[in-house]
Amino acid sequence: MRLTTLLILVLLVSLSCITSQTPRKQLTLAVVSGVEGDSLKQAARDYESQTQTHIDVVEFPYTNLFEKELIDLKARTGAYDLIMLDDPWFPRFASEQFLTDLSPLLQKRGQSGPDPDFVGASLALCRYPYQTGPFYALPYVGNSQLFFYRKDLFEKYSLNAPATWNDVLAAAKTIQEKETAGANGAKTYGYVMRAAQGNAAVADFMPIFWAFAGEMFDASGKPTVNSPEGIAALQFMIELGKYSPPGYASFNADDVGAHLLQGTAAMSINWPAWISAFDNPSKSKVIGKMEFTTLPRAQKPGQAEIGNWLIAIPRDSHNAELAMDFLLWATSAEQMKRSAERGNPPTRKSLFQDAQLLAKYPAYPAQLRSLESSRPRPRTPQWNEIENAFGIFLSKANSGVLSPAEAMNQANAEIEKILQRAK
């Protein structure tokens, strides 16, 4: 079925190429639907009106974008000249040499590398191997996790801003005990986390895992999630789960958002995209009561998970030069500011300090601190599969089916199997 559809598509694309022999320059762009992609789409329209380039924008929902791009890259159709990608996909794409090395294109334009105004943590994501290799993409949207907490409740019970994970646990306990009225009455949970299998559980666990000095792989690349530190981190997550609404082992981002907006939970780890919702009177019961800060520490300093949207040029693009021009234009400070105004966190330091943007987004200083100290998900081409397996065991431990040690031992064995198979 898939192949047949693909064949028909290829046929249609080649047909349209033959029929539309226009002298105009043309680019095709694959973007994610939603605010991140909308902003790039808008930029493409602006670029069209300024230059003689015609830009086709193909939009896919997040869950389909990865498969569409991978199919196209594998089949080497060159259908897209630019692709938006979520940073955990990058190692997969780069390791199979699907992307264009940007360095020669930059050098041709008299630049030795990407603009140093980009946040270091974001730029590091665009290199393969991580941090040291050549650049295969540029960062467009600079998300990283933040710690959300209810300022008003912290003041009410004279609690200090949450600096360590133990502070968080103590505050969760205090708030939940004091804010509960009867067995079935109104209640504010101390904390809300998401531990649905897959991405959700892993995203909420990694900052705790790292702060407790856990490491997913040792120096030789062997999985070590079942280290004493890792087990202690999971133990702590479950302890914190006692102050999370029942059923959190199946929560996704929307459940967490709903609890925070309804004022039924006091703290959580979340992504900057949610910040604006708290000031929206039609959604929020906690206007002006939320505070955003960097992640708490334990044995090690707190580190957020980074989640940037990157833009890359597929290796088989026929218009790499033109694509590079657009890429540099779209990620320039001026254009990224427009993207920021549309609601996407930037990846440039100067924009996080821009007075106009700061007035609109007061959480920017915290976001920049979080982004600069953030950490990527382990850079492996098998990340999707590892995240899925790891998430299943985290979710099982949080729903009480497995003990923390059992969960981590089984997760470790499963991750080892995945890596073995990939060899």
Next chain:
Amino acid sequence: MPKSRRFFNAQNKRELLLPLLFIAPALAVLLSLSIYPLIYSITIGLQQEAASGARWTLENFARMATDGFFLTAMAHTFVYAIAALSCEFLLGLGLALLLNKQIRGRGLFRASLLVPMMLPTVVVGVVWRLMLNPNFGAVNGTLKQFGINTESLTWTASPRLAMLSVIAVDVWQWTPFAFLVLLAGLQAIPQEPYEAALIDGSSRWQTFVHVTLPLLKPSILIVLLLRTMDLLRVFDQIFILTEGGPGFATETISLYIYRTAFRFFDFGYAAAMSFVLLALTNVISALYIRFLQPQQATEVTK
């Protein structure tokens, strides 16, 4: 007589050509849309990608035997299918027997019973997901009104209740189908056998077991066959209700195949698993037909 034979051959050919021409479009569609993909999926299931190109191997099939996720997902699929099928069949039969009688408001009952079946599965999934939400959902909200402590009733989020919840949703949606087919079957049974049974002095239970059930066999076969095929490949409701969670508690084989193919991009292994599911479904269907096909019908077709 070579001359006449040639003549007949030519005529034969001409006679054959026209029907072939008529069949050709259907055949082409069948070949390209179902036979070719089937063969293609089996070949990729039997191949493993290597640096030097694909090589033939049975690795994908061998991997299933040691893959804990696969075996658990298979077990879940069967638990789900058996539980849901039994409930749907028994409830459907009961309702059909009840509404086969002349009772007041029969039309209204029949019509309202069909509503769940008419809703798209995705809608059913979303509606039940909201209703079963432990904190804001209608189910727990109602229970709270009656003073029941719902703290531990987390439905789709609880490892113990999640499977039960997804089964209940399927029963809610598909019992009407069993009901509808069985009711049609009941109404097609002629009056005479019942009169004969009455004259012979059979009890109601005896009439049910020896008259109604045997004559209902064709309808029972349809219900069991179609529902089993559907239940074994269940995807959408579970994907929306739990996405296979919490943990792995409701992951069925279709969900696992989907993940393997489109999240991990291991099409070979996914194709191999799909093939095993197809083979199992075929075997089960064949068994149904063998044991439930009415004797007379088989003789007639022979």
